[in-house]
Amino acid sequence: MRHTLPFVATLLLILLVATPTRLPGFASIAPQLPLASIFYWAIYRPDLLRPWAAFVLGAIADTIAGTPLGVSSLMFLAVQGMAGSQRRILGRSFLMAWWGFALVGGGAMLLEWAATSLELVKLLPVRALAFQYLMTLTVYPLLAWAFARAQVALLQRS
Amino acid sequence: MAIMPHSGAPGRLATLRLLAQRFAFVALVLASFMLMLLGKADTLLIERVRLVVQDTAAPVLDVMSRPAAAVAQLFASVREIARIRADNVRLKEENERLLHWQTVARRLDEENRALHGQLNYVPDPATSFITARVVGDTGGAFVDSMLVNAGSRDGVRKGEAVFAGEAMVGRIAEVGLRFARVLLLTDINSHLPVMIEGSHAKAILSGENSDRPRLNYLSPNAVVQPGDRVMTSGDGGAFPPGLPIGVVSSVQDGAPSVEPFVHRYQLEYVAIVNYGLPGIIDGEAGEEGSSQ
Numbered sequence: 454m455r456h457t458l459p460f461v462a463t464l465l466l467i468l469l470v471a472t473p474t475r476l477p478g479f480a481s482i483a484p485q486l487p488l489a490s491i492f493y494w495a496i497y498r499p500d501l502l503r504p505w506a507a508f509v510l511g512a513i514a515d516t517i518a519g520t521p522l523g524v525s526s527l528m529f530l531a532v533q534g535m536a537g538s539q540r541r542i543l544g545r546s547f548l549m550a551w552w553g554f555a556l557v558g559g560g561a562m563l564l565e566w567a568a569t570s571l572e573l574v575k576l577l578p579v580r581a582l583a584f585q586y587l588m589t590l591t592v593y594p595l596l597a598w599a600f601a602r603a604q605v606a607l608l609q610r611s
Numbered sequence: 612m613a614i615m616p617h618s619g620a621p622g623r624l625a626t627l628r629l630l631a632q633r634f635a636f637v638a639l640v641l642a643s644f645m646l647m648l649l650g651k652a653d654t655l656l657i658e659r660v661r662l663v664v665q666d667t668a669a670p671v672l673d674v675m676s677r678p679a680a681a682v683a684q685l686f687a688s689v690r691e692i693a694r695i696r697a698d699n700v701r702l703k704e705e706n707e708r709l710l711h712w713q714t715v716a717r718r719l720d721e722e723n724r725a726l727h728g729q730l731n732y733v734p735d736p737a738t739s740f741i742t743a744r745v746v747g748d749t750g751g752a753f754v755d756s757m758l759v760n761a762g763s764r765d766g767v768r769k770g771e772a773v774f775a776g777e778a779m780v781g782r783i784a785e786v787g788l789r790f791a792r793v794l795l796l797t798d799i800n801s802h803l804p805v806m807i808e809g810s811h812a813k814a815i816l817s818g819e820n821s822d823r824p825r826l827n828y829l830s831p832n833a834v835v836q837p838g839d840r841v842m843t844s845g846d847g848g849a850f851p852p853g854l855p856i857g858v859v860s861s862v863q864d865g866a867p868s869v870e871p872f873v874h875r876y877q878l879e880y881v882a883i884v885n886y887g888l889p890g891i892i893d894g895e896a897g898e899e900g901s902s903q
Contacts, residue, residue: 468668468671468672468675469675470749471668471672471747471748471749471758472672472675472676472679472746472747472748473676473679473680473683473745473746473747473748473757473878473879474679474683474748474876475679475680475683475687475748475876475877475878475879476683476876477874477876478822478876479876480748480749480755480875480876481752481755481820482752504632504635504636504639505635505639507639508639508642508643511643512646512664513664513668516660516661516664516665516668517664517665517668517672517747517749517758518749518754519749519754519756519784519785519792520753520754521647521650521651522646522647522649522650522657522661523643523644523645523646523647523648523649523650524643524647526639526642526643526646527640527643527644527647530636530639530640530643531640534636534640565753566752566753568647569753572647572650572651573799573800575799577752577753577799577820578752578819578820578821581752581820581821582752585752
């Protein structure tokens with residue numbers, strides 16, 4: 454039961470991102486919290502968030518956000534794949550992970566942009582994406598801290 | 612998976628398992644591309660699954676959006692208190708002006724009715740509307756759409772116009788049992804036949820995923836100035852003519868941009884209006900015919 458934490462947490466973040474804030478201009482630059490969650494768990498507990506889970510979460514995210522189906526799945530899998538393959542290095546320290554997220558997350562969001570543009574057959578504006586990237590990067594430490602607390606409290610095995 | 616075998620035959624097993632994992636990963640990546648293709652093809656199955664997922668998520672979003680709305684309301688009321696005097700003066704002036712307009716409107720209404728009587732005018736079909744709350748403001752940088760907490764069981768139909776106050780903000784793009792998705796006029800997939808008030812110059816209002824949609828296909832000799840009001844033209848038969856949308860904000864470099872009367876972040880409650888018009892929206896008429 455406790456082992457569903459990564460999945461449930463990511464799902465909650467997907468819903469949280471979708472709640473209306475009614476702040477001017479915020480909706481288009483709201484941080485990609487689910488992406489940070491996928492990244493975190495791919496490094497620290499990849500056994501609890503398997504690729505199929507990332508795929509399913511991506512499909513749910515796309516469905517709720519109304520973005521073309523499959524785009525988020527692809528993005529989540531890309532983050533998971535990249536982070537997972539370098540987890541020994543990225544997991545060494547928090548700064549390392551943050552720096553890794555800057556690279557991996559940025560790459561994934563560019564991938565999302567390319568895939569969505571391809572799907573809609575239109576070149577989408579990049580400005581909002583750049584702000585969204587910065588927002589996501591800024592929020593990552595907070596999220597990582599919360600996850601670390603949750604991980605210690607619920608998942609740590611002696 | 613936590614226990615890793617160390618030597619011999621179990622070692623081979625681990626390699627096999629690793630290979631299987633790699634394969635599963637690649638398969639899932641391919642599946643994502645498949646989903647993208649399937650989504651593009653608009654298959655019925657995908658549509659159904661989407662609706663089920665959203666119908667499940669809608670009540671959860673509904674609950675989650677309430678505290679968010681409360682916080683937003685708190686900020687709004689603080690801002691309002693700060694402006695209360697200025698607002699009062701402005702509202703008094705506005706009220707005076709509107710009272711004048713009311714007289715004018717009453718007179719015009721009388722006149723209009725009399726003229727209709729003389730002409731044997733066929734009245735527009737009766738309109739009905741549903742008010743719904745915005746529960747999801749989604750899509751991030753790529754999509755300008757919203758989820759509202761009214762769906763087909765409340766009588767919402769695909770293609771209906773969505774209003775905030777007096778201004779049109781979008782149309783219903785997707786309908787589930789308890790929710791509907793509003794495609795805002797600012798979305799890059801939104802194209803709406805409009806006209807300029809006064810000159811009646813026709814154009815297509817196209818969203819750009821930014822705050823200000825643009826007027827495309829404007830006839831070359833049409834004169835458009837900042838401040839001109841933009842409203843629906845009624846072309847295509849989906850919406851009646853004359854629904855207010857916004858004002859022209861700038862006319863530089865080619866297509867003029869339009870400042871909508873209502874912005875995305877201001878939407879809390881919206882009215883979904885059924886004009887009883889058949890409309891030609893995304894071949895939806897055919898879909899409806901086949902489902903009945």
